[in-house]
Amino acid sequence: MSEPTQVSPSKGRRDENFPVASVLIEARYRGPIMACYRFARTADDIADNAAAQPDEKLRDLETMRATLASEDDRDAPALGLRQVLAERRLSTSHAFDLLEAFRRDAVKSRYASWDELMDYCRYSAAPVGRMVLDIHGERPGVWPASDALCAALQVINHLQDCGRDYRDLDRVYLPLEDLAAADQDVTALAAPEASPGLRRVIADLARRTQELLRQSRPLAHAVRNRRLRLEIAVIQRLAEDLAARLIVRDPLSERVHHRKLELIGLAGSAVGRLVRPTLGRSVEIAD
DSSP, X not given: OOOOOOOOOSOOGGGSSSOSSOTTSOHHHHHHHHHHHHHHHHHHHHHTOTTSOHHHHHHHHHHHHHHHTTSOOOXXXXXXXXXXXXXXXXXXXXXXXXXXXXXXXXXXXXXXXXXHHHXXXXXXXXXXXXXXXXXXXXXXXXXXXXXXXXXXXXXXHHXXXXXXXXXXXXXXXXXXXXXXHTTOOGGGGGSSSOOHHHHHHHHHHHXXXXXXXXXXXXXXXXXXXXXXXXXXXXHHHHHHHHHHHHHHSOTTTSOOOOOHHHHHHHHHHHHHHHHSHHHXXXXXXXX
16 A cells, blocks of 8 residues: 655635735634645645646545544545544534545546536535534534535636746636637746736626626625634634736736735724624524
8 A cells, every 4th residue: 555645735824815814713713624735735836736647636635634544544634634633523514525536636627617616616625614604503504605605716826827837837817718709828827927818808897706706695694603703703704805806917027916904904994894883783594
């Protein structure tokens, strides 16, 4: 039985575009959320390992699956998550769903349509939000709004990194039918700056992402845990700002990210929106 390939982490939680187990989260929940993060980061690094062949990636992801399923103990992040979920009597189903996304990343490099991309986000993004909600004891009724937020975050990340993903991994998440409609092909992503046609594609995808964010906006008011409300409100506000920037800016020629001072200002506006009486009233979401 071969040992899993050792892959150095490509990022830490502070390198991510959005907060991960920040100080807004109660300390008792940060450890379990970090176990989820380490699991997801490890699987992501396996799938993005340019030096590995698809069969090697699938083998290592299978070791993670087997460890999560108590059939193996060799993968440390999967073992850690399995223990965290068992201690809290939580389902492993979201973690298994997440692994499906990384199996796709190991063998699939193109997406034909927005619907196909959303199906990918069902596995790559939605399970992360659902695990965080489960850890906090939130009810499944808030899952649809969470799924929309997580899908939006995923697409924003795809748009921010579209040039690098193509150059480094030959992976394109921008739907091929959208590129074709703008008379573009994937090679446009190798240019130092986006062509007018590619800019239209990116802007249109950012607008669709804004619709996802409209669907997710009730989430911060609907969750019961007050500290989690704050975290979600901040993430929602950061995502709304990035989606708006991606409509008018070019991620091939510049970094479309937030500076620290911008983060502070946006976080403050998120808190203000959350506590404002007209927006801070309770939102009913079915159990």
